[in-house]
Amino acid sequence: MTLFYPNGQPYRESGNRAEHMPPGSVVYGHRGMTLEEDLNATNQYYRDADRAIIYKKPTPVQIVHVDYPKRSAAKITEAYFRKASTTDYNGVYKGKYIDFEAKETTHANYIPLKNFHSHQVEHMERIKRHGGIGFIIVRFTQTDEVYLLDAGNLAESWNASQRKGGRKSMPKTLFQKKGFLIPQNYLPRIDYLRVVNDVYF
Amino acid sequence: MTLFYPNGQPYRESGNRAEHMPPGSVVYGHRGMTLEEDLNATNQYYRDADRAIIYKKPTPVQIVHVDYPKRSAAKITEAYFRKASTTDYNGVYKGKYIDFEAKETTHANYIPLKNFHSHQVEHMERIKRHGGIGFIIVRFTQTDEVYLLDAGNLAESWNASQRKGGRKSMPKTLFQKKGFLIPQNYLPRIDYLRVVNDVYF
Numbered sequence: 001m002t003l004f005y006p007n008g009q010p011y012r013e014s015g016n017r018a019e020h021m022p023p024g025s026v027v028y029g030h031r032g033m034t035l036e037e038d039l040n041a042t043n044q045y046y047r048d049a050d051r052a053i054i055y056k057k058p059t060p061v062q063i064v065h066v067d068y069p070k071r072s073a074a075k076i077t078e079a080y081f082r083k084a085s086t087t088d089y090n091g092v093y094k095g096k097y098i099d100f101e102a103k104e105t106t107h108a109n110y111i112p113l114k115n116f117h118s119h120q121v122e123h124m125e126r127i128k129r130h131g132g133i134g135f136i137i138v139r140f141t142q143t144d145e146v147y148l149l150d151a152g153n154l155a156e157s158w159n160a161s162q163r164k165g166g167r168k169s170m171p172k173t174l175f176q177k178k179g180f181l182i183p184q185n186y187l188p189r190i191d192y193l194r195v196v197n198d199v200y201f
Numbered sequence: 202m203t204l205f206y207p208n209g210q211p212y213r214e215s216g217n218r219a220e221h222m223p224p225g226s227v228v229y230g231h232r233g234m235t236l237e238e239d240l241n242a243t244n245q246y247y248r249d250a251d252r253a254i255i256y257k258k259p260t261p262v263q264i265v266h267v268d269y270p271k272r273s274a275a276k277i278t279e280a281y282f283r284k285a286s287t288t289d290y291n292g293v294y295k296g297k298y299i300d301f302e303a304k305e306t307t308h309a310n311y312i313p314l315k316n317f318h319s320h321q322v323e324h325m326e327r328i329k330r331h332g333g334i335g336f337i338i339v340r341f342t343q344t345d346e347v348y349l350l351d352a353g354n355l356a357e358s359w360n361a362s363q364r365k366g367g368r369k370s371m372p373k374t375l376f377q378k379k380g381f382l383i384p385q386n387y388l389p390r391i392d393y394l395r396v397v398n399d400v401y402f
Contacts, residue, residue: 053327055287060259061277076262079277086256090291092298095332099293126254131296 035104035139035146038189039089045188052193054091054098060084085119087134093193094201097132099124100151104139110169111138113161121158124151133200137182137192140172148195149179236305236340236347239390240290246389253394255292255299261285286320288335294394295402298333300325301352305340311370312339314362322359325352334401338383338393341373349396350380 039056046052065078087101101120105111116136124134134151153174160166180195240257247253266279288302302321306312317337325335335352354375361367381396 047327050327050330053324053331053333058259058261058283059264061262061264061280063260063262073281076280076282077278079262079280080274081277082259092300092328092331092333095298097293097296097298097333123254126248126251127293129251130254130293132254132293132298 035102035137035190036088039102039137042188042190042192043089043091046193052091052093052098054089054093056089057084057086083117083119086123087120093133093196096200097127097130098196099127099132099134100137102137102139104141106141107169108140108142109172111140111172112169113158114168116154116158118158121151121155125155128152133196135196137190138170138175138179140175144184146182146184146190146192147175147179148182148192148199149175150199153178236303236338236391237289240303240338243389243391243393244290244292247394253292253294253299255290255294257290258285258287284318284320287324288321294334294397297401298328298331299397300328300333300335301338303338303340305342307342308370309341309343310373312341312373313370314359315369317355317359319359322352322356326356329353334397336397338391339371339376339380341376345385347383347385347391347393348376348380349383349393349400350376351400354379 036056043052043054043056046054060082061076061079062082063076063079065076067075067077069075087099089102090097090099092098101116101124103111103115105115124136127134128151136149136151136154137146138149139146149170154170157167157170157174161168180199182195183191185191237257244253244255244257247255261283262277262280263283264277264280266277268276268278270276288300290303291298291300293299302317302325304312304316306316325337328335329352337350337352337355338347339350340347350371355371358368358371358375362369381400383396384392386392
């Protein structure tokens, strides 16, 4: 059976995204379909289906100057990006606190650990200690594979990297051995709760 | 026994904040001690004491324009405040997902419901349905009393206000009857987890 998108284009289960585009569309890689956008759409789907209440946190911004013009909205005229002290996504699923960070890597076989920072690694360790569920979601963009890996494995790699001569990246083989490939669909796009359900419940 | 602050000032259990100030200090009401700042300090204390991992989310900002100067940090030159679709605070305590919104009222006997918006009321109802704990924290600034009230009571008042002739505010008597007075101390400043522990566990 052939399924169709609302725009009339046929739906294909797998393959890379370019194949899903209507003929004549310009393909900008993941432009307009970043991991963040896919996860936001996924979380929206989960909320609409009442499966979980999970949101991305707003980008942390240090506000320095705000103009208050008469009869119009306050305008921020000077602000800077701040480093997040926690992770990007959190919420509740089946009564459990869920907390994760999501990153893309363009490298075929690894993700550099500099994509994460020590505050985040510590934060997820704390979350686990308090009975929450903490993990990372990583997309290998070359093959469009998305993995879930427990925060404990991130902490191990992180701690190893801090030692002299320690590896500064996480190999894809770690994700293949200790992590879980997340099924990708039309809706939800990145069905990570299916993995969460199997692994943590 | 008289306790002392690190600066040598004597500590008094109750009374208004002006009494806690060293002689000669300028008193700006709650300036520098807003409910938000007190809660941030409280949450920091809970994290340091490893009692709970709860954070305020960053203020949601719609970023319109960013300058990328050479050799210095990216500068946001045009942005606007967005309405939050969720609540300000969330995290994990004893394995449970915690979610709340905090507001101050300068009115002696009520807080206007326009301090909350429908998205937040719905959000907290969802949180409860998914096994999380949702509530509001309200400070009556005139008497410096801080109450915790379950999100269910907020939803009831909200729904009543939507009906014709319905009351558009929550009276202080509601907080006194259905809510819980939060003990205030030097550390933690607003010990809401003591109430959470009694009420939800």
